[in-house]
Amino acid sequence: MKLLPLLFSAALVSVACAQDSNLTIQRDIPYVSSADPLQTLDVYSPPGAKNLPVVVWIHGGGWQQGDKADVKEKPQAFAKKGFVFVSVNYRLWPKVEMGDIIHDVAKSVHWVHDHVAEHGGDPERLFIMGHSAGAQLAAILCTDERLLQAEGLSLGKIVKGCVPVDGDTYNVPASVAIADTRQSAYGLPPLKAGHRQKFGTPEQQKDYSAVTHVAKDKGIPPFLLLHVATHPDTTLQAQNLGNALKEAGISVKVFGAKDTDHNKLNDHLGLTDDPATKELFEFVDQVLKP
Numbered sequence: 059m060k061l062l063p064l065l066f067s068a069a070l071v072s073v074a075c076a077q078d079s080n081l082t083i084q085r086d087i088p089y090v091s092s093a094d095p096l097q098t099l100d101v102y103s104p105p106g107a108k109n110l111p112v113v114v115w116i117h118g119g120g121w122q123q124g125d126k127a128d129v130k131e132k133p134q135a136f137a138k139k140g141f142v143f144v145s146v147n148y149r150l151w152p153k154v155e156m157g158d159i160i161h162d163v164a165k166s167v168h169w170v171h172d173h174v175a176e177h178g179g180d181p182e183r184l185f186i187m188g189h190s191a192g193a194q195l196a197a198i199l200c201t202d203e204r205l206l207q208a209e210g211l212s213l214g215k216i217v218k219g220c221v222p223v224d225g226d227t228y229n230v231p232a233s234v235a236i237a238d239t240r241q242s243a244y245g246l247p248p249l250k251a252g253h254r255q256k257f258g259t260p261e262q263q264k265d266y267s268a269v270t271h272v273a274k275d276k277g278i279p280p281f282l283l284l285h286v287a288t289h290p291d292t293t294l295q296a297q298n299l300g301n302a303l304k305e306a307g308i309s310v311k312v313f314g315a316k317d318t319d320h321n322k323l324n325d326h327l328g329l330t331d332d333p334a335t336k337e338l339f340e341f342v343d344q345v346l347k348p
Contacts, residue, residue, distance in 0.1 A: 082102070098147050102133035111141050130327070142178055170184065192222075193223050194228065230266055230267045234263060315333060
């Protein structure tokens with residue numbers, strides 16, 4: 059895979075530049091050559107950005123929909139904290155398989171590492187974050203070191219923290235088993251686009267699960283697992299991954315947000331009075347302490 063040799067060019071990519079809340083925004087930058095329209099990302103940089111830590115944000119949408127533009131207050135909030143913010147698109151199921159989606163995200167991190175300094179970011183201080191489907195993608199990218207190794211990158215060297223937000227597939231076989239039990243117990247019709255269909259064979263389901271890859275001495279970064287406190291599936295999944303990380307000696311905090319839901323937890327990240335945002339910013343501050 060050959061990356062674009064230039065950061066951007068009018069002949070290569072349509073880039074919209076604007077000033078919004080003191081941010082410089084560059085949109086729709088391809089992160090691979092001959093890019094599918096979805097293999098692109100947006101970069102939000104605060105004024106005078108230089109050598110700043112970087113958030114790589116992965117949107118949700120069940121791996122079938124969603125868009126990198128749906129970031130609400132996050133870019134502005136992180137800019138105030140002194141971050142460059144990158145929001146990533148990826149190809150979608152069922153047009154491509156889950157493995158292709160996962161590798162798309164790894165390739166986007168490759169581009170960020172190679173080019174984010176040109177936008178004022180530090181390529182060796184990356185935080186990988188995502189919501190829902192994006193939470194699964196963030197978690198697998200930060201536990202299966204082979205994904206970045208395939209891009210010539212070292213997980214332990216460049217990724218400083220991981221924040222998956224309300225994911226239900228850190229342990230895919232468990233999620234599939236629960237869905238099967240509900241279907242059988244309540245006589246529900248078979249799912250046409252459930253986790254079993256999206257994640258493939260039992261071997262693939264295991265391989266695409268972050269819990270499978272947690273182990274000591276792999277360079278796995280500290281984790282903050284945010285979830286809706288009253289959502290049984292995402293709560294159990296966060297606790298399961300959190301326990302695996304703790305057993306491997308990896309720093310982790312599991313935070314259940316109250317009085318919220320799956321979408322609001324994501325939409326409110328960045329708001330000054332939001333409890334999950336407080337946890338998030340305390341996490342990045344602690345990780346970045348000298």
